[in-house]
Amino acid sequence: MRQLNVFREAGPGAGYRGGVIAICAVLLCCVEVTPAPSSQSLPAPALDRGEPITPIPAAPAIAPLKVALGEKLFGDPRLSHDDSRTCQDCHDVATNGATQKRHDVGPDGTELSLNTLTVFNSTLSFRLGWEGKFRTVETDIDASLESPHTMGSSAAEIAAKLDADPDMRDRFQAAYGRRPEGDDVIDALASFQRTLVTPGSRFDRWLQGDEAALSADQLDGYRLFKSLGCSACHQGVNVGGNLYERHGIFQPLASPEPKILRVPSLRNVATTPPYFHDGSAPTLDDAVRKMAQAQLNATLTDRQAKALVAFLNSLTGIYRGSPVGGSP
Template identity: 70%
Template structure:
């Protein structure tokens, strides 16, 4: 007699597990990964996407602010690219709706890559190896549409399933420790989950920050709620990178958004829960050494 299917712990939960990476033509994904690491995407060939988005670490950087090709400091702390395509909008202000439009905007931003699709196309088309890779994946030489599609294809594979919390959601009752479970219950009872829910534990609505007390830089006042997936690996925190540790971020968020002054025990439990949201990329926990 077959064993019964495992019962999901997450049937009634406001958070859902991250799905496996989507099935996408591997030639397009491989080409997109090459482009992600290609400094020719920037106007002066000085930096690639991976310059600020380290996939071997947290999908972002450890800096409070990164710098663009113009040498200027970025306006916001760099968001991770892991699970970004699960958000409903892109960027801190959520001005961009699709990953394709986000790629175009980043390439053409004078503060980030300072280039254009026409310039990138010209550079790649002058490379015989790149022409061969585009011909294999798209049946034609590099052009704006195929460049964006390849990068978008790769971006959609940057999901990180397999976290302890997702294992608990899908029926592994032993996946979470008592502290982690206490933290999750507190996460819900305090109201954190009202903004941080869904598959990405956030990323699906806008919210005003500093409701009860100031939180970080006051402008912009309304931001896209960030995902908390892999949050333990992505310090510093907030749009201005002003919280250096997860402990500090939890205390400040609770006070600013919920008017709650947490005890040390509550902070410890919440941090334990947030650490359980660290998933895996290519079989390795996010933030772990390869």
């Protein structure tokens, strides 16, 4: 779930329009928003509904040999210094692109400080990671390879390991025209990660004109999502991921640090419990209720919470012909 800062006018007649104007005024003063890298594909055409969310595009066209190599490396334990762990261990693309753990663990068994974000659709966000420290997928990958809390290795060390494997030498030669090099290791992983997009959600189908794609509860939830002001921070192709926000406006939401976070994407959110940067919300129902209290100073009714959860379930997309996480 995201961190939403909503300021609403007091008194009779105050509503969604006034709240959004106040939000926009604050965001213009404190948020830097930059265009997505040109290497990312643009959103698919959609019915002009005037909605704040746009459909996820198909995966970009990238050299198939590089993508195939990146996928193989994603599951290769030689990416870790001690050959004990893979990218797939914490970012399971066979399920939700992450894990079901509150905190994954590092090579020494110590829990990581932040909940693992899904790798699905990550390259559609303007920054990567909870704190948005990385501007490109390549810098994010390089940092993960070098961090002692994840792989504890380096691209150069990994390339040297792979160069000793005749099969991998052949794969790199076919994809890059040379033996394994550190930059090519990162590029192959980035090429694969850019294909991890999940178009075709029920909500995207509705955006593209399929009026029957959403249930009545899901439509009600979407209307509430907008009227409460959630879409002020969760909009665009990734339903978030394109600005920073402070959490715990009216009351504490989760762990107090980091205070400022990159607003996470809500794509496939129904498949990625637990929620928040510290993984402290075990269910989507719990998460939306806590968000309303902490960020809106509002207590949701059971009906409102149910409707919001129904809408969020409509954001589950398709990867390789199946819904992410096996959700209906």
